[in-house]
Amino acid sequence: LIANSMFNDTFQLTWVSKTDSDGTVIEMNKEINFTREGITWPSDHGIKFRNPMGADLVSAFNGTTKPPDWRKYAYELDPQNPSNNAFLNEPFIVWMRVAAFPTFRKLYGRVSLELNPELDGGLEEGKYRLTIDYNYPVLYYHSKKFFVLSSTSIFGGRNLMLGVVYLVVGILLLLLATVFACVVKKDLKSCFGS
Numbered sequence: 001l002i003a004n005s006m007f008n009d010t011f012q013l014t015w016v017s018k019t020d021s022d023g024t025v026i027e028m029n030k031e032i033n034f035t036r037e038g039i040t041w042p043s044d045h046g047i048k049f050r051n052p053m054g055a056d057l058v059s060a061f062n063g064t065t066k067p068p069d070w071r072k073y074a075y076e077l078d079p080q081n082p083s084n085n086a087f088l089n090e091p092f093i094v095w096m097r098v099a100a101f102p103t104f105r106k107l108y109g110r111v112s113l114e115l116n117p118e119l120d121g122g123l124e125e126g127k128y129r130l131t132i133d134y135n136y137p138v139l140y141y142h143s144k145k146f147f148v149l150s151s152t153s154i155f156g157g158r159n160l161m162l163g164v165v166y167l168v169v170g171i172l173l174l175l176l177a178t179v180f181a182c183v184v185k186k187d188l189k190s191c192f193g194s
Helices: 089-095 163-190
Strands: 010-019 025-032 125-132
Touching: none
Parallel strands: none
Antiparallel strands: 010 025, 010 125
């Protein structure tokens, strides 16, 4: 079921224009390139997910069928790059990692500075156009989809939920430890008559 519902929309981000420091609008019309590699966890790529053995992927998948909602077979996910095809396809691996909650984010790709050398360290302020090739049937799954541009740091994304959960659990454990210490201290006084 998870593989059948794999997200297969494609996005194209275009840098339309930017405003110079003196207020002049500069037309850019530059396509922003995404890389779809390097988006998986190291433990998933090649360890948890591996392609079947065989001379080539077409013969290795012989006798199998694709999920009903897929437009391509698994061995056609990235035929130009054999190390990113079939079960080693990184968008496929990202999608197959099960989310813990019904509302989730999956990494689509990264804006690569190697593919976009004019982006001096990230997307600049300006006007952008997002073109979506709609393939993923959200109405069928009673869901919604969003396109989120985010930056990461050495601590991951900008989702503070995990930090808040750790903080709340830490405070609760500290309170419980204090309560238990008081209970034990009171019991020791009654037992030893002090």
